[in-house]
Amino acid sequence: MKRLTILLAVIALSLQTAHAQINLNSGLLGRFPFDGNSVDVSGNMGSSTDYSVTYAADARGQANGALRLNGAGRVDITPDGLLDFGTTGSFSFSVAFRTLSSGTQSFFTNRGNMTAGTSNAWPVGWRLGFDNTQVGKVYLDLFGFLPNTNASLGLATQASFNDGLWHTAAITVNRSTQQIRIYVDGAAQALTYVSTNPTYGNVTGTVFQYGQQLAATMSLNPGYANGVLVNSFGVSLNGSLDEARFYNRVLSVAEVQSLSSLVLATKATEASAAIQIFPNPAAAGRFTVKLPAAASAPRLRVYTLIGQQVQPIVKQVAPQEIQVAGLQAGLYMVRVEGAGQPFSRWLRVE
Template sequence: MLGQHVNAQNLNSGLLGRFPFDGITTYATGNMSTNSATNAGYGPDRRNQPNAALQLGGTGEVWILPNGLLSFGTTGDFSFSVAFRTLSSATQAFFSNQGYYSASGNTGTGARGWSLGFDNAQVGKVYFNLVAASSYNGNLGLATQSSFNDGQWHTATATVNRGTRQIVLYVDGVAQPLTYVSSRPDYGTISGTVFQLTTTSTMFVDLNPGYSPSRTGVLTDANRFGLNFNGSLDEARFYNRAVTAAEAQALHTLALAAVTARPAGAQVQVFPNPAPGGSLTVRLSPALSGAPLSVYTVLGQRVHPNVQPGAGSDVQLSGLAPGLYLLVVQGAATTLSQRFQVGG
């Protein structure tokens, strides 16, 4: 199997909060809570399961109380990962804790915090804003070079590593080539998929939340999902460390591929399993005959085996290297999955 092995234990290391948005806005194990939710509802997730993703129409938001867990300051490592779907090109945030006020309610001398989402000056690009534009230090913004406002489900993962002073953005588990869109050229430099902060600039990247009034008029720590967001959000996770490239791929798999899809059961059969020689048969129920098939490693890397039709609804796969795989079958109304192994 290619790449570093990642298991559930790895993905739980440093996990501060997970919001699955399965009909509720609270954190899955209770370390964080919801402060308020305005104009927020639920819709289908990437598997078309009803009421399993947060749905917002541009005027809603969900404020959370992280109990200090998201106060990374100017020295803490950090990662945020979320699944999203949108057709909008407007400025909007999957999550933002940027604010312009002090705890007393007075306007601050400069903003602090971060946001991940889109910016209308970088249409459709995933945009990571670490210092708000009105800050006296100036804006520090990074954007992907590819656009992702295509109405399809994607995952975005942003990482800040203070030790190496590096910032990386992953979309669908792949590190993205970046564009530097800041007004100050001396924050750092881009080398392909990595933004390298200068030594003196790390103090300006303040990841503590700012304060801001909610849509209900309450001034509080500005930790909110969906600021001006028009679309769907799901499977949000916060970490107190910079996840690795292999972990970003695994997070994508967990959010969008087969790990969280409905079990295939008798509708999708894979045999022999394990497949000792890299060749196997996929037998689909008549209702799934002709459905698209995708194969992923457990790290979320899509692979492309040789595919040949077999008898009836059978499909023959061959040419797979030894390892553990996830087969995803995209039916008309649901997504099904089946694990299989190649080799002993």
């Protein structure tokens, strides 16, 4: 009995530690849920202006819960200097998107000229979206270069996401470690580096490690176009956006996953009834996932507490049941896709 009590205490402490690391309000600069309007509900940023946009259902089916654009609209925001990251500021950005289009389009952009009213000024700013040079891939453009170092670079996911389904995208720019990552649906993506100057850095798997040349010159303040600062959602986007967030820090893997689950998951009561994971805690690294309905190709992903994806033995033994084995003792995030909306839950393995 004493052993069981100690074990339960350890499990409770582990779960508290995991959740303590996830504070989605810490460092939040602005949050745009697009629930029928383009207001920053954090109250940190200034005004916003809609141009040829409508509002439609979000990933959860909530009416007017997402921004809808037809390729010609956009939303301009006034960050009041909060997105001036310069050459030293780390930051993160996350947003949910859905599109079938494959051309160049932006989830968010503040690319422009460094100096207002100067057509030949050096470009600054950044853009996240798609690019016609990497069709269907989530693409991060970095234009922030100080004078006499005019260049640009891009980072693209190797997987495509212009499938008309809801996804989440997040970027983290860590000025301390000089690393950039792109996440889709909570998972760090293998990257392709696109640049006319390969000396700016190198991609290793899911990490872009940039060098001192870029660290010293990359200035990611917003740029000017037509005399005004550019800070816009949805430029040339034919699709939908939802739950856009800016942070003045680097989000952890667990926080990125939590944001993704928050946006894409069904309502809590529906999610609890829809997918069951048992037993939890799981003994000997084995557990079962029961789906709400038959799924021909469900996808199950398992991540450690620090965000590393692991590869357990996964077997679909029935149309509505998956058996999983081979996990070592520890705390994991289990994510199920392909059986309705994506669903995530913490699992303890003994």
